Amino acid sequence: MLDSEGLSKWCAADLQVTAYVREAQDNDFRVIASALTPIEAYDMRIKNDRFRWHLSRLRIEPVTDEIAFDAIDLLRAAGLHGHEYAVDAVVAATALRAVRPVVIATSDVDDMTKLCGKEVRVVKI
Template sequence: MLVLDNEAFSLWAEDDERMRARITLAQEKGFVTITSAATIVETAQGGQAGQRLRFKRSKLSVIDVTSEVADLAARLLVATGLSGHDCAVDAIVVATAASASGAAKVASSDGTHIPKLCSVATELRDGPPVDWLRV
């Protein structure tokens, strides 16, 4: 599973060439590209940008924030010492990736919170690591 955060989803919606290439490569390696319902809220816009986001959203699976994902996100925040006020959506995105049964990557430009969250998610997970894909 390749989980797109706000920045990765926005870049893809804008037809960013590098983001498209990353997604294509991930799909060639068997990754399914998804996003979290929390990311949909975070990227909400009106006008033409909003129309483009809604169209691109129709091409992805959107994973709901279940109580299991929320509980894992909370555990990630506590374990990393990050603030839920500042990092709740990041934790939800990483928890969504960690809930996958196989290999998981989080596509994000956030080099401060996401790597920490991925590291802890990997420690808490039975299975392959949750990797950070910098965009």
């Protein structure tokens, strides 16, 4: 799973993130992102066609009512406020509902670990 930083780095051809995505896809794992992730990662400097090409290679998971309520529960359990951590909580809730095994490629290891616990492997990018 890519968070916004993971998606941004993949679009920028970061070698580490590209290797993670390629390895996952080569091994028939789905690479997913929350529907909020492209919005958070959007950067006017990235050409729209390139951005959309990268998105077309991901499975974009919707933010359902269940995901939203799970995200609220995760925020409550971690003692975090939605204003600052809403997107992270949605990403975490999406990861926790995804088919196992799940790896989140993120620059926010501490926050994602707080939100996901030990159920999801969190990898620093």
